[in-house]
Amino acid sequence: MSELSTRLEVELADERGIERTLGTPRAAPPRRPLLLKAAALVLLIVALFALPFVVNSYLLFVANLTLVYAIATLGFDILVGWSGQIGLAHAALFAIGAYGSTIAYAHGVPFLLTLPLVGIGAALVAVLIGFPAIRLTGFFLAIATLAFGFVIVEGLTAADGLTGGGAGLSVQIWRLPGITGSASTYFLTAAVAVVTFFLARRALYGRFGRTLQTVRHLGPLVGSLGVSALRYRLVAFGVSGAIAAIAGALYAQLQTFIFPAMFDFNLLVPFLVMVFVGGAGSLLGPVLGAAFAVVLVEIFQDFGDYQAIAYGLALMLAITVLRGGLVSLGKEVRDSRLIGRLTGRRAEKGAVQRAQ
Amino acid sequence: MLQSILSGLEAGSWFSLLGLAIVVVMKAADVPNFAMAEIGLFATYIGTTLAGVGANFWLAALATVAAGIVAAVVIDVTLMRRLAGHGHFPLLLMTIGLSLALNALIGRIWGQTARRFEAPWSGKFLTIGGVDIAWAQIVTIVLGAVAAIAITAFFRSSMGAQMRAVAEDRATARLVGVRVGRVSGMAWGIGGAIAALAVMLQAQSTLVSTHSASSLIVYGFVAATMGGFVSLIGTFFGGLALGVIQSLAGLYISTSIEFAVALLAVVLVLLARPSGFTTGLRLRDV
Numbered sequence: 001m002s003e004l005s006t007r008l009e010v011e012l013a014d015e016r017g018i019e020r021t022l023g024t025p026r027a028a029p030p031r032r033p034l035l036l037k038a039a040a041l042v043l044l045i046v047a048l049f050a051l052p053f054v055v056n057s058y059l060l061f062v063a064n065l066t067l068v069y070a071i072a073t074l075g076f077d078i079l080v081g082w083s084g085q086i087g088l089a090h091a092a093l094f095a096i097g098a099y100g101s102t103i104a105y106a107h108g109v110p111f112l113l114t115l116p117l118v119g120i121g122a123a124l125v126a127v128l129i130g131f132p133a134i135r136l137t138g139f140f141l142a143i144a145t146l147a148f149g150f151v152i153v154e155g156l157t158a159a160d161g162l163t164g165g166g167a168g169l170s171v172q173i174w175r176l177p178g179i180t181g182s183a184s185t186y187f188l189t190a191a192v193a194v195v196t197f198f199l200a201r202r203a204l205y206g207r208f209g210r211t212l213q214t215v216r217h218l219g220p221l222v223g224s225l226g227v228s229a230l231r232y233r234l235v236a237f238g239v240s241g242a243i244a245a246i247a248g249a250l251y252a253q254l255q256t257f258i259f260p261a262m263f264d265f266n267l268l269v270p271f272l273v274m275v276f277v278g279g280a281g282s283l284l285g286p287v288l289g290a291a292f293a294v295v296l297v298e299i300f301q302d303f304g305d306y307q308a309i310a311y312g313l314a315l316m317l318a319i320t321v322l323r324g325g326l327v328s329l330g331k332e333v334r335d336s337r338l339i340g341r342l343t344g345r346r347a348e349k350g351a352v353q354r355a356q
Numbered sequence: 357m358l359q360s361i362l363s364g365l366e367a368g369s370w371f372s373l374l375g376l377a378i379v380v381v382m383k384a385a386d387v388p389n390f391a392m393a394e395i396g397l398f399a400t401y402i403g404t405t406l407a408g409v410g411a412n413f414w415l416a417a418l419a420t421v422a423a424g425i426v427a428a429v430v431i432d433v434t435l436m437r438r439l440a441g442h443g444h445f446p447l448l449l450m451t452i453g454l455s456l457a458l459n460a461l462i463g464r465i466w467g468q469t470a471r472r473f474e475a476p477w478s479g480k481f482l483t484i485g486g487v488d489i490a491w492a493q494i495v496t497i498v499l500g501a502v503a504a505i506a507i508t509a510f511f512r513s514s515m516g517a518q519m520r521a522v523a524e525d526r527a528t529a530r531l532v533g534v535r536v537g538r539v540s541g542m543a544w545g546i547g548g549a550i551a552a553l554a555v556m557l558q559a560q561s562t563l564v565s566t567h568s569a570s571s572l573i574v575y576g577f578v579a580a581t582m583g584g585f586v587s588l589i590g591t592f593f594g595g596l597a598l599g600v601i602q603s604l605a606g607l608y609i610s611t612s613i614e615f616a617v618a619l620l621a622v623v624l625v626l627l628a629r630p631s632g633f634t635t636g637l638r639l640r641d642v
Contacts, residue, residue, distance in 0.1 A: 086445065132627055139444065143581045144626050147619035154616040248448065265570060269456055276449060303453070305460040312457025319450045320439060 011168045046189045054182045061206060061254070064186045067193045068251045070288035073274040074200055074283070077244030081280030082209060083236035084216035086142040089149035090271050093241045095263035096122045097248025099163055100169045102258065111174035115192070118249050125152075126241025133233050137219075150270070156260040168259030171252045185253045192250065196243060201283055212236060217307040273311055277318040279325025286327040294330060358487060361600055366493040368599020369500030373554035374572060375579025375591040376507055377547040381428075382585050383511075384519035384543030386526070387436055388448045391455035393573035394462065395431070395548050396555030399424035400564060401466050403556060404473050413476055420473075421552050427588055428548025429541050437540070449457045455573065463566045470563035473556055492561040499557060503550060504592040508547075511588065523586075570616070578622045596627065598622070 052060055075092045100118035105111045132144040158167050173181040174188075203209060215222050215232045222229050252258050270293050278289020298312065300307035318325060322332065333339060374392055381389045403420030407413065434452065439447055472478075479493035510516050521529040522539050530536050558564055558572070575598060582594025598618050605617035 132623065136626060139448075140581060140626055142448075143577060144623050147578075147623050150574075150619050151616040154613060158610075158612060252542065269452060272449060272452065305464045308460035309457045309464075312453040312455070312460065315453030315456070316435070316450055319446050319453070320435075323446075 009301055020247070033275060034196055035148050040044030040155070045194060049187065051190075052186055053272070060182060060186055062298060064189050066287075066290050066294045067186075067189045068247050068254060069270075069274060070287045071189075071193050071250070072244050072247035073195050073271060073278065073286035073290050074196060075240040075247065076271050077275050077278075077280060077282075077286050078204070078212075078238050078243070079240035079280070080275055081285070082216070083212045085133060085233060085236065085238060086132075086138065087126075087130060087133075087240070088146040088268060089126070089152070090240070090244050091263045091265075091267040092149035092152035093122045093129075093244040094248035094251065094267065095153060095156060095258075095260070096125060096253035097245030098258050098263070099169070099248075100245065102169060102252045103162060105174065106172050108262075115246050115249055118245040120137060122171060122248075123238040123242040124246030126237045126244075128233050129191060129241075130234050130237030131274070132213050132236070134230060150264070153260050153264050156263075166260060168257055171256050171258060173256060174253060181253075185250065188354065189254075191245060191252050196246075197283065204283065269315075273315050273318075277314055277322075277325055279327030282327045284324075285327045292326065357607070360603045362489060362493055362497075364600035364603030365596060366496045366599070366604060368596035369496045370558045370572065370600050371575040371579045372592045372595030373500055373503060373550050373557070374576030375583065375595045376588060377550040377554065378576055378580040379583060379585060379588060379591050380507065380550065381543050381547040382580070383523045385432065385436070385540040386444070386447075386523065387432075388444055388451065388585070389547065390429070390448060390451040390573060390577070391458055392547065392576060393555065393569040394455050394458040394552045395424060395427045395567065396520050396551035396553075396572075397564060397569040398427055398458065398462055399548070399552035400473060400555040400559050401462060401471065404471050404559070405466075407474065413474070416473075417556065420556050421549050424548040424550075424552025425545045426548070428544040428551070431640075432541055432544035436544075437537070455570070459566050459570060462569075462610035468566060470568070470573060472563050473559035475560040478560055490561070496557045496561060499553070500592075503553060504588065507546070507550070508588050515542065517541075552602065575618070578619065581622060582625060594625075 051063055054065070072090070072094055079085055079087050079090070097118045099112040100121055101111070104114040105116060109117070128149045129145055131139055136144055156163050160166075163169055174184060175181040176184040176187065178188075204212075211222075212232055213229055214225075214226065215229045218229075220229050222232075256263075274286065274293045275288030276289075277292050278287070279285030292314070293311075296310055297307060300310050322329065324332070374396070377392050377396075378389055381387055381392075388528040399420045402423040406419050407416040411419070418622040427562075431454065435450070436447070439450060475492065475495070477495060480491045481488040482491060482494065483489075511520065517540050518529070518534045521532075521534055521544070524538055526536055529539075554576075555564060555572070557568070558568070562568075575595070579591050579598055580593035581605075582598070583590030598621070601621050602618035606614040609617065
C-alpha cells in the first residue's frame with residue numbers, strides 16, 4: 001500500500017517534473033561582510049589575470065576554453081535554467097558570433113568593436129528565433145528553435161563567398177602590443193568573463209531574475225500582475241543570444257580556424273551537458289559545468305569515441321543521480337544519511353511532532 | 357520530377373516510421389526518445405553482421421527486428437523506468453545522453469564506415485511507362501504504409517486502449533488495474549521494432565552509418581512534431597510530406613539546403629498549428 005501510494009504521488013507530481021530539474025526559485029545568496037566579499041573578488045581577479053605568467057601554453061589554452069564555455073553556458077542557462085524555455089539554437093548563435101567577429105575583423109573593423117556588434121546582431125537574431133515562443137512552449141519550441149539553428153549553420157555552409165563554406169575560415173588573431181596572441185585572447189576572455197558574470201549576478205539576483213522565474217512558474221498569468229510574459233521571454237532569448245555570440249567571437253580567436261560543422265549538434269550537446277551537469281539556474285553552475293566538460297574532453301582526447309560515451313554517461317548521471325548538478329553536490333553530501341550519522345546530526349527539534 | 361517525388365516518399369517513409377516509433381513510446385510510456393535512431397541502427401548492424409557471416413536475408417531481417425525489440429525493452433527497464441514521472445524535459449535530456457553514448461558505442465564496435473543491408477531486390481528496377489522505379493523504393497513505401505495501418509489498428513485493440521489510458525493518466529490507469537510497467541515495456545518493444553524496421557529499410561536502399569542515424573532522428577522528431585506527438589496519422593503523413601518537401605527542395609534549389617528547407621517548413625506548420633497539423637481535424641487517437 002505504502003509503496004503504491006508513494007509511487008502514485010510521484011506520478012501525480014509529473015506535471016512539475018521540469019520544475020524539479022530546473023530547481024526551485026533561487027534566493028539571492030546570503031550577504032557576506034562587504035570586506036570579505038571584496039577581498040575574495042580581488043583575489044579571484046588577480047588569480048585570473050596572473051595565470052598566463054605561471055602556467056604553460058597548454059594549460060593556458062585549457063583555462064581559456066573553460067572561460068569561453070563558462071560565458072556561453074551562462075547565456076544558455078539564462079534561457080533554459082532561469083526562464084525555463086528550451087531554446088536549442090544556442091550553438092548556432094555562438095557560430096554567428098564566431099563568424100561575425102572574424103569576418104568583420106578581417107574587413108577592418110577594430111576587434112574590440114566587433115564584440116558588441118556581434119552581441120547586438122545575435123540578440124536580434126535570437127529574438128527572431130524566439131518569436132515562435134509567442135505560440136509554442138516546451139517541446140514544440142525546442143523543435144522550432146532547433147530548426148532555426150540548423151538553418152543558420154546550413155546558411156554558413158551555403159554562403160561560401162563570405163564564410164569559406166564547409167572548408168572553413170582561418171581567423172585573424174587579435175593581439176595586445178607586446179604579448180602573444182594567446183595571452184591577449186586570455187586576458188580579453190578573463191575580462192569579458194568577469195564583466196559578464198558580474199552583470200549577470202546583478203540582474204539575475206535582482207528584479208530581472210526574479211521576474212524571469214515568476215514568468216517561468218506562472219506563465220501568461222503574470223499578465224495579471226502587470227508583467228508582460230512575452231516580453232520577458234523574448235528578452236531572455238535576446239540576452240542569451242548576445243552572450244552566446246560574444247563567447248563565440250572569443251572562441252574563434254582561441255581556435256584560430258573555424259568551420260560550420262564545429263557548431264552543429266556536436267556543440268549543442270556539450271552545452272546541454274554543461275548547463276545540467278553544472279546545475280541549471282545558478283551562477284556557479286556554468287563555471288563548474290564548463291570546467292567539467294573541458295576536463296572531460298582533455299582527458300579523453302586520445303580515446304576518440306570514448307569521449308562521446310563519457311559525455312553521454314555524464315548527462316545521464318546528472319539527470320538520474322545529481323538532479324541539481326555539481327553545484328548541489330556539497331549540499332547533497334551534507335544532507336545525505338551517511339554523513340548525518342557520522343557527524344551525529346539530529347533531526348531538527350519538533351520536526352517529528354510537526355510531521356505527525 | 358516523378359522520380360524525386362518517389363524518392364521523397366521513400367525517405368518520407370523512413371521519417372514516418374521513426375516518427376511513429378517515437379510517438380508510440382511517447383503515447384504509452386511518456387518518454388520523448390531521442391535515442392530511437394540509434395536503437396534502430398544497432399539492430400540493423402546486428403542484421404548486417406549476421407548477413408555478413410552468410411545468414412539468409414529473411415533470417416537477418418527477423419534478427420534485426422528482434423534486436424530492436426530487445427534493445428528498446430532493455431533500455432526501458434534498466435534506465436527509463438526509474439525516471440518515470442519526472443516530466444518530459446529530464447527524460448529528453450536523458451535520451452539525448454543515451455543517444456550520444458549509444459552512437460559512440462556503435463562506432464566503437466562496428467567502426468565509422470557506412471554499411472548497407474543487401475536485400476534480394478536491391479539494385480532491381482521495375483519499369484513502368486519508361487520510368488525506372490527501384491524495388492527498394494516500392495518495398496519501403498508499401499511497408500511504411502502497412503506498418504502505419506497496423507499500429508493504428510493496434511491502438512484500437514484492448515491493449516491499445518490500455519496504452520491510451522496510461523498515456524492519459526498513469527495514476528488512474530493503475531488504479532483501475534492496468535499494469536503500467538507491462539504496458540510501457542510493450543510500447544518500448546513496439547517502438548524498437550518500428551525503429552529497427554525504419555533503419556533497415558533505409559539501409560537496403562542507401563548507406564547507413566552513425567552519422568546518418570543522428571540526422572535521421574531529427575527528421576523522426578520533426579515528423580512526430582507534425583503529429584503533435586499524439587496523432588499516428590498526423591505523424592505518418594507529416595513524415596511523408598517532409599520527405600517529399602526535402603526531395604523537391606533538393607531538386608529545385610540545392611541539395612545542401614534540403615535539410616534547412618524541410619525544417620523551415622516545419623516551423624511554418626508549427627506556427628500555424630502549434631500542436632501538430634492534424635489537431636482539430638478529429639484524427640487524434642488519444
